[in-house]
Amino acid sequence: MAKSLMIVDDSATMRKIIMRTVRMSGLEFDRTEEAGNGNEALEKLGGGPVDIMLCDINMPEMSGTELVKEVRKLDSCADMRIIMVSTESSQELIDGVVADGANGYITKPFTPEKFQEKLTPFMN
């Protein structure tokens, strides 16, 4: 079944790197969107949810952790899977963001195999 993906990261370069790495992982999405921070992501989600969101943590305006909390308040995004992608990798932070509603965590730097491993369970 066709899936949609949103990449939320304040760095345009990183968004492109993630997009390319996802493509290299062999996972196929029929719709992909990008957002530069949490507010922009929420605005775009207003137009309709996506299946999977890859989200950075440190972002201006609205951080990734705040975004996760906001998204989980939206009924329309109840089934959305959120994977955090960040250099922040302390166990405390991971536990916290998972408790807030994230479904997984990928640390930077990453590989196509890592995306495949983390996203494949959500592709069906």
Next chain:
Amino acid sequence: MAASQTEIESQVIELSAEAFDAFCEDISGMFGVDMECAQQEVTSETVKSLKKRFKKLVAVNSVKTEDVLNGTFRLVFDQGGLLTLSGVIVMLPENRIREEIKRGSDKDVEKMSDAIGEAGNLLIGSWNRVFREELEGHGHFVLTSTFIGKPWDQPEETIGLAGDEEFIFVPYEMTIDPYPAFSCGIIFPKTIFDGTSESDAEDPPSADQTDAEEDTEEKTKEEAKEQSEEESKDKAEEEAGEQAEDRMEEEPEASAEQNSGDVQTDESAAKQEREAPVEAKNDDVDTETSGVAVEEKQMTAAESKDQPVSETIQRMTQSPAGLPGEPPPSILAICAEEIMDKDVVWGSPDDSVQQALMEMQEHNTGYMMIGRDGVLEGILSNSNITGAISPYLRPAFAKWRRPLDDATLNIRVKWIMSRPVRTVKPETSLVTIMGNMCRFGQRAFPVVDEQGKVRGLVTVFDIFKLLSSFTNISMVGESPEAHPLAQFDLGVGEKVQDAK
């Protein structure tokens, strides 16, 4: 017993080497390059001596840490390093990275500032992983700022270093093949190892904050500017995208017209074939695969212009007698080695898409065997390439083209090839090959003998060419042609000729 300052210092310096090695491995894995580093002699330096070491532009990543290490240390890259790393990260073509390293202009560096910042981020990611695993009590490194420029005349204002302070400097030489080696290193304030809070010691507390604030302010301004540029670019891209889509939709017809009017495409049929469950096990298919390549649908179908090629093949395999023109049943007993193309083209998994395109163009083929020492690891087709490279490489969209579009030509073949590869034996019959093509949605099978040697390649075009002599199906053009490169400007001063 708590470790002494000297013990911590030597342990941290040792771990730094591991962290840089990990960074090299990470970058190599992410971007398909060979990256290595070698630690040089640890020295005691001042801003003045650092200025002598780093005469041109540098990138300085300030990293804050609390716990075993307490304070801020800096990771510095010379001009060659920051341009090489950022170029690799955005996957610029090799010659362009070389040009930028040679030129080394402020403009080039400014253009790459986002990528340079991300390189710092990735570096900290690697460092965090190593230190978390190896250093008991390690908390977390936080990248507080990335300065790009010449900081040595105003070190406090720019990177928070006191002008007269002595630091421990751990220099490295780093190499990303095939680019020239560059220098980088770690600037450790001596107090970072003794547990003294940096804010109480030599490093002014406001320095990083000021940097961070300035950075944030600059970033906000840049973002506003970028946003406005992005918006206009997005609009242009949107228009270009629409044109691209229109063009893609128009292309089959256009190419069909160019050829003879008999060629058509049918993506949905291909998709249906891909998604169809594999019900029958076939001994003639040597390798199972989960990632079947979707080849471009170019076929001859004079008898039914709307009919997908798969249905045509299916009818042929199920009921040869019912074929238009009724070919003799014996034709379907012809085996792979009788119809295969023996001149297969090989490439390495580490080749770039650009190299593969050139090679395929030179041999006018639509498929390339990928492997090392004659061992088949994957197969690369036109459609793999089309899916990987940016449509903005087409001359028609040249004005919207960005470095990231060029970068797609640098993608390594190993990331986009179809693998594992289904193969057939030399003695596999035509009817079986056709059946396999239907079953697996694969339009080309390498022919591999019992020793595992690739003897040739059978494509759907070879089959149609054969069948066309017995049926009223007309065959147009040559069997799988090279990628229509004329549509793409490779941007490296090498315009590739049309495949035709």
